[in-house]
Amino acid sequence: xxxxxxxxxxxxxxxxxxxxxxxxxxxxxxxxxxxxxxxxxxxxxxxxxxxxxxxxxxxxxxxxxxxxxxxxxxxxxxx
Amino acid sequence: xxxxxxxxxxxxxxxxxxxxxxxxxxxxxxxxxxxxxxxxxxxxxxxxxxxxxxxxxxxxxxxxxxxxxxxxxxxxxxxxxxxxxxxxxxxxxxxxxxxxxxxxxxxxxxxxxxxxxxxxxxxxxxxxxxxxxxxxxxxxxxxxxxxxxxxxxxxxxxxxxxxxxxxxxxxxxxxxxxxxxxxxxxxxxxxxxxxxxxxxxxxxxxxxxxxxxxxxxxxxxxxxxxxxxxxxxxxxxxxxxxxxxxxxxxxxxxxxxxxxxxxxxxxxxxxxxxxxxxxxxxxxxxxxxxxxxxxxxxxxxxxxxxxxxxxxxxxxxxxxxxxxxxxxxxxxxxxxxxxxxxxxxxxxxxxxxxxxxxxxxxxxxxxxxxxxxxxxxxxxxxxxxxxxxxxxxxxxxxxxxxxxxxxxxxxxxxxxxxxxxxxxxxxxxxxxxxxxxxxxxxxxxxxxxxxxxxxxxxxxxxxxxxxxxxxxxxxxxxxxxxxxxxxxxxxxxxxxxxxxxxxxxxxxxxxxxxxxxxxxxxxxxxxxxxxxxxxxxxxxxxxxxxxxxxxxxxxxxxxxxxxxxxxxxxxxxxxxxxxxxxxxxx
Numbered sequence: 001x002x003x004x005x006x007x008x009x010x011x012x013x014x015x016x017x018x019x020x021x022x023x024x025x026x027x028x029x030x031x032x033x034x035x036x037x038x039x040x041x042x043x044x045x046x047x048x049x050x051x052x053x054x055x056x057x058x059x060x061x062x063x064x065x066x067x068x069x070x071x072x073x074x075x076x077x078x079x
Numbered sequence: 080x081x082x083x084x085x086x087x088x089x090x091x092x093x094x095x096x097x098x099x100x101x102x103x104x105x106x107x108x109x110x111x112x113x114x115x116x117x118x119x120x121x122x123x124x125x126x127x128x129x130x131x132x133x134x135x136x137x138x139x140x141x142x143x144x145x146x147x148x149x150x151x152x153x154x155x156x157x158x159x160x161x162x163x164x165x166x167x168x169x170x171x172x173x174x175x176x177x178x179x180x181x182x183x184x185x186x187x188x189x190x191x192x193x194x195x196x197x198x199x200x201x202x203x204x205x206x207x208x209x210x211x212x213x214x215x216x217x218x219x220x221x222x223x224x225x226x227x228x229x230x231x232x233x234x235x236x237x238x239x240x241x242x243x244x245x246x247x248x249x250x251x252x253x254x255x256x257x258x259x260x261x262x263x264x265x266x267x268x269x270x271x272x273x274x275x276x277x278x279x280x281x282x283x284x285x286x287x288x289x290x291x292x293x294x295x296x297x298x299x300x301x302x303x304x305x306x307x308x309x310x311x312x313x314x315x316x317x318x319x320x321x322x323x324x325x326x327x328x329x330x331x332x333x334x335x336x337x338x339x340x341x342x343x344x345x346x347x348x349x350x351x352x353x354x355x356x357x358x359x360x361x362x363x364x365x366x367x368x369x370x371x372x373x374x375x376x377x378x379x380x381x382x383x384x385x386x387x388x389x390x391x392x393x394x395x396x397x398x399x400x401x402x403x404x405x406x407x408x409x410x411x412x413x414x415x416x417x418x419x420x421x422x423x424x425x426x427x428x429x430x431x432x433x434x435x436x437x438x439x440x441x442x443x444x445x446x447x448x449x450x451x452x453x454x455x456x457x458x459x460x461x462x463x464x465x466x467x468x469x470x471x472x473x474x475x476x477x478x479x480x481x482x483x484x485x486x487x488x489x490x491x492x493x494x495x496x497x498x499x500x501x502x503x504x505x506x507x508x509x510x511x512x513x514x515x516x517x518x519x520x521x522x523x524x525x526x527x528x529x530x531x532x533x534x535x536x537x538x539x540x541x542x543x544x545x546x547x548x549x550x551x552x553x554x555x556x557x558x559x560x561x562x563x564x565x566x567x568x569x570x571x572x573x574x575x576x577x578x579x580x581x582x583x584x585x586x587x588x589x590x591x592x593x594x595x596x597x598x599x600x601x602x603x604x605x606x607x608x609x610x611x612x613x614x615x616x617x618x619x620x621x622x623x624x625x626x627x628x629x630x631x632x633x634x635x636x637x638x639x640x641x642x643x644x645x646x647x648x649x650x651x652x653x654x655x656x657x658x659x660x661x662x663x664x665x
Binding site: 006008009010012019020021022047049050052055056057071073074075076077078079 | 315316338533
């Protein structure tokens with residue numbers, strides 16, 4: 001199945017080939033967790049503060065579904 | 080030497096220094112501006128009339144050596160935009176200089192009988208009242224430049240643009256930044272019009288030879304500020320090369336878009352297809368590509384160690400404006416359907432020069448778009464609206480009044496305001512806790528008043544689901560109280576992010592306040608002290624005629640579903656009323 005992954009802010013350093021907001025398309029087997037996808041992309045666990053799946057909060061144990069929009073987010077805030 | 084109150088009466092151009100009275104002696108910053116406004120401003124007065132006052136106060140730790148990121152100045156009064164009490168604070172050069180002159184607060188009252196404009200010069204020797212016919216009518220970039228030419232030792236300049244002179248409700252108060260430009264604003268709530276009503280175009284503050292700030296316990300201050308500094312430098316968000324330092328507040332654009340909470344085209348959707356092109360990442364890319372005077376990691380005041388500001392360059396690398404914040408890029412960008420940073424930057428310059436709050440200005444343009452005056456996404460037409468304001472055409476005066484006046488002028492009913500002030504860059508239908516803050520804050524719709532975004536979106540200070548309603552009343556109150564405290568310290572609110580996660584930093588903040596003031600305050604007291612401030616602010620509003628019915632979000636949010644989550648605002652009145660039930664003895 002295919003998922004699209006986005007990274008933002010300081011996490012873009014790990015996927016520098018992507019333009020801002022551009023998704024990386026990944027083929028993963030059924031049963032893959034969001035944590036396993038993070039590891040596959042070599043995003044350090046300690047730098048990922050929040051994961052979103054289809055615009056909603058998710059966690060590492062959550063299972064990816066075909067067509068998911070998955071986003072890994074580092075420490076952000078502002079005003 | 081105890082701190083002084085400098086009372087400036089514009090009716091007869093007199094100034095007196097008063098010992099700070101016992102009832103105000105514990106307060107600084109927002110706590111002090113709110114205490115003074117509650118005591119001295121008739122709550123039912125007209126905000127532009129002779130009975131309103133403008134109160135200016137640095138924070139508890141402002142002006143002390145090496146307290147990190149402590150350059151905030153609080154401005155208080157009755158707001159022409161909301162009719163409520165208002166505190167709006169700003170970075171820039173003024174906070175430390177006012178504090179080093181030994182001043183707890185400046186109270187600006189009265190109004191000149193002759194309709195003249197004045198420039199005030201405050202030094203250790205007193206206040207000089209200078210006629211300022213040459214400054215009147217000028218934009219803030221020129222005013223700041225003229226005054227630094229007149230005073231070569233680079234004083235703080237607090238000023239208003241033409242919008243403040245005309246006493247329009249979206250007038251902010253400018254504070255000059257380290258480059259001597261009007262890049263910092265106490266923008267919200269129209270306090271620039273309150274300053275204009277006092278006949279004051281600009282206040283020059285020169286602290287040379289001033290007595291400095293008394294410190295009650297040097298060791299405790301040192302201990303506190305070390306803990307605080309360590310927390311700021313350690314946290315991923317605030318450390319050098321962290322999220323804020325690298326991308327500024329606009330690091331949020333893509334994230335809030337991902338969460339479906341980015342208000343788009345006048346709050347009609349929660350995602351903007353052009354978000355990436357106006358994001359902090361794109362700003363950083365432009366700065367790197369264009370070079371020249373552009374920069375990220377810019378500090379808005381001396382002594383800031385977070386440095387989240389930026390200078391946005393044009394194609395030749397010449398500075399266009401500082402700063403393109405998240406709020407600014409959203410208000411003038413996504414909310415107007417505009418995805419061009421060059422136009423966002425140019426409109427931000429116009430706001431800074433004319434003396435407009437960028438949030439209210441962007442929302443106002445979006446209302447003009449909604450009302451059919453111009454099209455969503457028409458960046459040329461949006462920029463041209465500022466010409467109307469500069470010319471003070473009748474239409475320009477309506478725009479200068481902000482969202483509610485403009486909505487009435489164009490027959491628009493999708494009006495994203497609370498207590499007359501328009502919402503910032505977080506959609507309450509998608510992020511419920513911030514909606515509680517918008518509804519219940521004494522300030523009107525204001526994200527900084529209780530920034531629940533930290534746990535709802537960023538996983539800072541805990542993690543909660545933004546779409547969940549449960550517990551959001553308590554969450555908002557806790558953040559509102561903590562914020563009222565931080566707004567009184569002189570520290571930038573952004574120290575809150577590291578110290579919410581690193582408890583020694585929280586202790587350090589309180590210890591540094593105790594060290595300077597001698598007050599018996601620890602980290603455990605922060606929320607209770609903050610609630611004392613909120614209680615004063617709510618009391619003013621109650622006396623001004625505000626009731627629980629004013630603590631509500633606009634009607635359209637209850638029936639218009641917001642994509643992509645297709646949520647409406649559904650928190651009950653009872654849940655909202657619970658936030659401030661403690662002020663009624665419940």
